[in-house]
Amino acid sequence: MSAVAAKPILYSYFRSSCSWRVRIALALKGISYDLVPVNLVKDGGQQFSAEFKALNPMKQVPALKIDGITLSQSLAIIHYLEETRPNPSLLPQDPKKRAQVRMIADHIVSGIQPLQNLGVLKQIGERKMEWAQNYISSGFQALEQILQHTAGRYCVGDEVSMADLCLVPQVANAERFKVDMGPYPTITRINKALLELEAFKVSHPCRQPDTPAELRA
CATH class of the missing domain: 1.20.1050.10 (Glutathione S-transferase Yfyf (Class Pi); Chain A, domain 2)
Structure with missing residues (x-):
């Protein structure tokens, strides 16, 4: 399966408001994805693991693997979804x-x-x-x-x-x-x-x- 065709993977924590923003955008746009939980409290914070740090050097959720790239920062992710999957639009025309x-x-x-x-x-x-x-x-x-x-x-x-x-x-x-x-x-x-x-x-x-x-x- 090509990177572009692969199902997106969202690294998320249930309580993270930044992760929730992205989950709403994915739901509104009907994009199905696999979710990988990153517990921000357990094990001293799983976001600090070497594995996750390689995904997002800022050691924060969310991170989204999509179309062969990995994106962090919720608004950057939402803007990318908006530009690549414009319906329904999350930005007004005016x-x-x-x-x-x-x-x-x-x-x-x-x-x-x-x-x-x-x-x-x-x-x-x-x-x-x-x-x-x-x-x-x-x-x-x-x-x-x-x-x-x-x-x-x-x-x-x-x-x-x-x-x-x-x-x-x-x-x-x-x-x-x-x-x-x-x-x-x-x-x-x-x-x-x-x-x-x-x-x-x-x-x-x-x-x-x-x-x-x-x-x-």
Whole structure:
């Protein structure tokens, strides 16, 4: 079987919000793949193994083997899927809306998520809950304002976009860190609408091959 024809392989951790973004994109685009779980906590973190480091020198999930190449970084992966498998599209045709989608996605993947990921929280130690709540809340305050201008049914208008793929996993993180979602009605409404869609359900952390029994739904 040629490299291009081989089934894609996704290296993922059930709880990783970055992995979840890619799982949603694969589900929306109807791309079947094999999943290789990488447990970020077990064995001191399987992402630090020599084998995985050869796949992704950043020692992070997700990584996707597809079309004979290995890609890391969730947005780079999603952009590649968008360019090679354009239907359904995750970027609007209109340049202004497209820019808004990228802005919201970047806001989450650069401005919120890295500040409360596993590696950072390990360094913070005992204050990690307070730290995570603080950075998610300040990010959500800005995001709520932005979405009041861009949202329709979803983050930008009425079509599911790359921004939505970033939003849902970040709201799940907020809930895990017990962030009060009361001040963010727009984020809450959009998140609820997205979680009703099949692609968001099948890719959910509670339904992955590596989800622990007690967290399965």
